[in-house]
Amino acid sequence: MTSQPGPEPSLEGVFRAETGSTLNWLGLPLLRLLARGRPVTADQLAAVTGRPIEQVRAALAGQGDIEYDDQRQIIGNGITLRPTAHRFIVDGASLFTWCALDTLVFPALLGRPADVESTCHATGVPVHLHVEPDRVTAVEPATTVVSLVTPADRTEIRSSFCNQVHFFASAHAAAAWLHDHPGASVLPTAQAQHQARSLIQSLPLAGGPGECSCC
Incomplete structure (x- = not known):
């Protein structure tokens, strides 16, 4: 479902940028x-990845979107x-x-179901979902869609992609936003989750979706 003329945003490009x-x-x-x-430390990451602490710290330094608290513990990514x-x-x-699509993708990566509470970006109408690792099982309103864009800068995924990926109560509710964002589109939540999950399964992710050696 593409609700605005122009190229359809590429989920593959987003995930390839991140996994690269x-x-x-x-x-x-x-x-x-x-x-x-809970906040995460570099020492914890070194322990669960089996990498030298210096390598972990260097990798973290290269990730500009990571959020830290006052003790330099990681609190967001x-x-x-x-x-x-x-x-x-x-x-x-x-x-x-960080974005609506995250709520649909992370259950697959974590191998755990999640309940999602959000709002329509245009109207403020509450949005509720239950997302299993392999499917979306409940959506309210049933007409809820997710906006997608192709990120202009794939080194800053949060600002160029996440900040434009919202829930809308319906495609109609997204119309004005789409008018202001040429090239963007919206997809029903189940379709967005299915596409993103299929792409994740095709990528060389350590441990694979749902497999967790650290939790």
């Missing part, structure tokens, strides 16, 4: 540690402990994500 750096050995363990709901528009509840931990 450190997602395959650093990002997944970090995501899974953050899903515990896709999943974040800082409130955003997208609440992500997994294993009883109340977390947040």
Whole structure:
């Protein structure tokens, strides 16, 4: 479903950009540690990845979007402990994500179901979902869609992609936003999750989706 003329945003490009750096050995363990709901240290990452602490610190320094607290502990990288528009509840931990698509993708990466609480970016209408690792099982409103864009700068995924990926209560509710974002599109939540999950399964992610040696 493409609701605006122009090239359809490439989910593959986003995931290739991320996995081309450190997602395959650093990002997944970090995501899974953050899903515990507590800050993460470089020492913890070194322990779960089996990498020298110097290599971990160098990799972290090259990731400009990572969020830190005052003690330089990691509190955000896709999943974040800082409130955003997208609440992500997994294993009883109340977390947040950087964008709407994250809430659909992370259950597959974590191998755990999640409840999602968000709002329509245009109308403020509450949006609720239950997302299993392999499918979206509940969506309210049922007409909810996700906006997608092709990131102009793939070195800064949060600013160029995540900040433009929202829930809308319907394609109609997204119309004005789409008018202001030429080349963007919207997809039903189940379709967006299916496409993203299929791409994840084709990528060389360490441990594979759902497999976790750190939690």
